[in-house]
Amino acid sequence: MRTHPKPDISDVSEVAEIDGGSTPPRAEEELLEALRRGDEASFAALIQMHHTMLLRIARMYLRDQSVAEDVVQETWLGFLESLDRFEGRASIKTWIYRILVNTAKKRLRRDGRSIPFSSLGDRLDGPAEPSVDPDRFRGPEDKWPHHWLNAPADWSGLPENRLVSNETVGVAERAIDSLAPAQREVITLRDIEGWTSDEVCNVLGITDTNQRVLLHRARSKVRRELEKYFDETESA
Amino acid sequence: MSCRELVNLVNEYLEGGLESDDRARFEAHLEECEGCVNYLNQMRATINLVGRLTEESVPVPAIDKLMTAFRNWKAT
Numbered sequence: 001m002r003t004h005p006k007p008d009i010s011d012v013s014e015v016a017e018i019d020g021g022s023t024p025p026r027a028e029e030e031l032l033e034a035l036r037r038g039d040e041a042s043f044a045a046l047i048q049m050h051h052t053m054l055l056r057i058a059r060m061y062l063r064d065q066s067v068a069e070d071v072v073q074e075t076w077l078g079f080l081e082s083l084d085r086f087e088g089r090a091s092i093k094t095w096i097y098r099i100l101v102n103t104a105k106k107r108l109r110r111d112g113r114s115i116p117f118s119s120l121g122d123r124l125d126g127p128a129e130p131s132v133d134p135d136r137f138r139g140p141e142d143k144w145p146h147h148w149l150n151a152p153a154d155w156s157g158l159p160e161n162r163l164v165s166n167e168t169v170g171v172a173e174r175a176i177d178s179l180a181p182a183q184r185e186v187i188t189l190r191d192i193e194g195w196t197s198d199e200v201c202n203v204l205g206i207t208d209t210n211q212r213v214l215l216h217r218a219r220s221k222v223r224r225e226l227e228k229y230f231d232e233t234e235s236a
Numbered sequence: 237m238s239c240r241e242l243v244n245l246v247n248e249y250l251e252g253g254l255e256s257d258d259r260a261r262f263e264a265h266l267e268e269c270e271g272c273v274n275y276l277n278q279m280r281a282t283i284n285l286v287g288r289l290t291e292e293s294v295p296v297p298a299i300d301k302l303m304t305a306f307r308n309w310k311a312t
Contacts, residue, residue: 038307146239152275155278155281191283220243
């Protein structure tokens with residue numbers, strides 16, 4: 001990834017060769033053909049599939065809801081404009097997200113703001129917090145060095161309705177919101193959207209090692225916040 | 237393998253990224269350590285919970301606007 005990518009959507013071709021693509025090629029081809037002939041149902045389905053997620057990603061960077069909505073709208077227009085020269089080497093999904101990333105970067109630059117995208121070098125963004133507070137382990141001189149001093153609880157003992165209550169989901173959501181942007185990006189795509197690691201690396205322009213480190217930190221942080229929440233509410 | 241080492245490998249384990257030696261050491265540790273079994277299960281529960289943060293459907297005005305854009309695009 002270049003340090004100063006051009007804001008235009010021609011950037012998309014960069015990822016074409018290494019794209020994994022989760023939709024079977026045949027179905028992708030048919031979808032493309034349908035879109036090119038102007039089939040409205042196909043376009044409506046594509047919007048349902050990606051729109052909210054595009055908005056979520058746009059909001060990570062632009063923060064302002066109406067600006068994020070603008071950028072997503074522009075993304076769809078950019079997608080339509082590029083349909084005729086799209087060669088189908090990347091998946092449609094990758095293509096759309098690439099356009100979003102480029103459109104959002106362009107918007108940030110226009111507004112004179114810094115660009116927090118993970119693909120621009122600040123990949124590990126944020127301090128390297130330990131997965132678990134070191135105080136919870138025994139010291140190196142202990143009979144059981146680096147083993148639990150204060151072991152994690154068995155959450156299966158929690159009532160099912162606590163483990164997945166709206167309040168608990170809210171704790172996870174706030175934990176994700178508080179993550180460094182690059183971590184938030186990766187956990188959102190992997191664990192909320194269910195993307196594969198290949199797709200994430202491809203769209204964000206990061207290596208697999210980076211992706212794993214970011215995901216590890218993000219999941220660890222969310223787990224810590226959930227643990228804190230359960231501990232506080234259980235003992236209350 | 238110590239517990240402290242294990243918590244740093246949990247994600248690699250879940251991602252299927254551990255070499256077979258490390259994987260064997262990881263699983264051998266789990267056999268003997270309830271705290272780490274709990275930790276691994278907490279991490280699985282965390283991933284499952286985050287997966288519940290799914291999307292609502294797209295609001296109708298947003299769709300209408302885009303469908304209009306699509307028709308305009310088609311007409312050009």
